[in-house]
Amino acid sequence: MVIFIDDRPIRIVKKKELGEMPSKEDFDLVLDARLSPLKVENFSGHTCIINASADQVEKILLNLHAKSGIHFHALYLIVDDRKLFKQKIVKMYQLVEAAGGVVLNQNQDVLWMYRLGKWDLPKGKLEKNEKFETAAVREVEEECNVKAALGLKICTTYHTYTHKNKLVLKKTRWYAMKTNFTGILIPQTEEGIEKVEWLNEKKQIQALTNTYSSIRHVIEKFKKLI
Structure with missing residues (x-):
């Protein structure tokens, strides 16, 4: 699933389809939601987030709509259950x-x-x-x-x-x-x-x-x- 917010692609990727876990060789920034604060103003280039909960993803999307001066190119959200996240996201809109x-x-x-x-x-x-x-x-x-x-x-x-x-x-x-x-x-x-x-x-x-x-x-x- 790909959602475009302000013409930026937000990609919901199933972990099993990714194969190996993402590395800094593949993305400009890799964040573990369990370890790092997820502030959209800190996203850069192609940003990848792992281990985010559905509630955390909802907060990220709402912040993307609310804040200006954000300069990243694309966001990749690596999840276990893409269907669950898709249902959560659709309910927001x-x-x-x-x-x-x-x-x-x-x-x-x-x-x-x-x-x-x-x-x-x-x-x-x-x-x-x-x-x-x-x-x-x-x-x-x-x-x-x-x-x-x-x-x-x-x-x-x-x-x-x-x-x-x-x-x-x-x-x-x-x-x-x-x-x-x-x-x-x-x-x-x-x-x-x-x-x-x-x-x-x-x-x-x-x-x-x-x-x-x-x-x-x-x-x-x-x-x-x-």
């Missing part, structure tokens, strides 16, 4: 469900859109009683004017934001899609989308320097899938 797609055309270009000064992928919230798969296809058509065929699930991302003084956790399921569409790309301007483009591999490299960490994560997973 108001959950919003969404779906999106990585769409390939006949030239193997990927559909991107430009919004709020950054490159992004088409996605949006589920409507009432709507399935993730249906929402993903609908959002691609609404935001970009492209009809696409649903493929395999890529991954699920979680990112957080504040709305009306409440912490919100947006859960987005991403799907690979294909299309033979050759029509006009029409951005959904009422959603703040300025332009929609098919980007080849070279242009995608440029777009990835001006996008969100969660989108880079999706593209990374997509490349492994295909």
